[in-house]
Amino acid sequence: MPPTNSEFSRPLAVVTGASAGLGKVFARQLAERGFDLLLVARDKDRLLALGDELSLQYAISAEAWPADLSRDEGMRTLAEKLAKDPRVMVLVNNAGFGTKGKLATRPVSEQATMLELHVMAPFLLTRAVLPGMIERREGRIITVSSVASFTASAGGVNYCATKAYQRVMMESLALELAGTGVKVQALCPGFTHTEFHERMQIDKTKGIPSWAWLEAERVVRDSLDAAFGDGPVVVIPGKRYKLMVAVLKHLPGFIKRPMQNRYARARLEQKRSE
Numbered sequence: 001m002p003p004t005n006s007e008f009s010r011p012l013a014v015v016t017g018a019s020a021g022l023g024k025v026f027a028r029q030l031a032e033r034g035f036d037l038l039l040v041a042r043d044k045d046r047l048l049a050l051g052d053e054l055s056l057q058y059a060i061s062a063e064a065w066p067a068d069l070s071r072d073e074g075m076r077t078l079a080e081k082l083a084k085d086p087r088v089m090v091l092v093n094n095a096g097f098g099t100k101g102k103l104a105t106r107p108v109s110e111q112a113t114m115l116e117l118h119v120m121a122p123f124l125l126t127r128a129v130l131p132g133m134i135e136r137r138e139g140r141i142i143t144v145s146s147v148a149s150f151t152a153s154a155g156g157v158n159y160c161a162t163k164a165y166q167r168v169m170m171e172s173l174a175l176e177l178a179g180t181g182v183k184v185q186a187l188c189p190g191f192t193h194t195e196f197h198e199r200m201q202i203d204k205t206k207g208i209p210s211w212a213w214l215e216a217e218r219v220v221r222d223s224l225d226a227a228f229g230d231g232p233v234v235v236i237p238g239k240r241y242k243l244m245v246a247v248l249k250h251l252p253g254f255i256k257r258p259m260q261n262r263y264a265r266a267r268l269e270q271k272r273s274e
Helices: 021-032 044-058 072-083 108-136 157-176 195-199 216-228 239-250 253-273
Strands: 012-016 036-041 062-066 088-093 139-144 182-187
Touching (some): 012 021, 012 108, 021 036, 021 088, 044 062, 088 108, 108 157, 108 182, 139 157, 157 182, 182 216
Parallel strands (some): 012 036, 012 088, 036 062, 088 139, 139 182
C-alpha cells in the first residue's frame, strides 16, 4: 500500500497520542514513508509544532486535531470525521496512560478515564474507519497494546485488563478481515525509552535492568515493517520480550506467577519514579 505521488491524493495516517512518546515517533516515520498526517492529542501547541516540523522536513501535509479522547465528545467527534474521510489509510490507536496503586484506593474517575481511553476510543475510531477501508480493500490499523497485556499485575489491574482488550480486539478483528485487504496489528512493546521520560529527567533504570529497555524508533520501525509487510497480528519487539511472552503463555502457573510478579514489581518501580 505505497503512497501515491500526487500531492492531492496522498493517503492519510491518523495517529492518536501524537504529541510525545511512541505517537510522535509513529508520526515521524509515517511522514518519512510519504503519508499525510492527522495528529491527535490534547496539547494543541505541541501538535502544531510537530506538524509544521514534519511538513517542512518531508513535504507532506500535517493537520493538528486537539482532542481529549477519554471524553465522549472528543472520541465521537473524531470518529465522525474519520468515517467521512476516504483518505484514511492508516490508523494508529496510541493514546494511553498508566497508573500505580491498588484498585480499591485509586480514584474511580481516574480508572474510568483509563477505560474510556484504552477501550472505548480505540473501538470507536476503529469502527469508524473500517467500512471505508474494507470498501477500498486497503488499510492498516495499529493499536498500541503492551507486553503487560499478557500479565496480571497488582497495582495495574485496569492497565493490564485494558491492554489485553486492545490485543484481543486486534486478534479477533484480524479473523473477520481475512481476505479484505485490510490488516490490523496489536503492538506489544515492553519498557521503552520515550521523550516523555527524558524530558522529565526520570531515572528510567531504577529497578529495571538496562537490557530491558527498547528504543522507541526501533519499536515503531518493527511495527510499521510488520504492518506493511507480511508481519504477524501481534508484534512484540525484542527477542527477550518474545521469549518472556512465550514463557508466560505456555508455562504452568506455579512457574510463571513469580515471573509475572517480578515484571509487575519492575513496572511499579517505574511508575513510582515518575
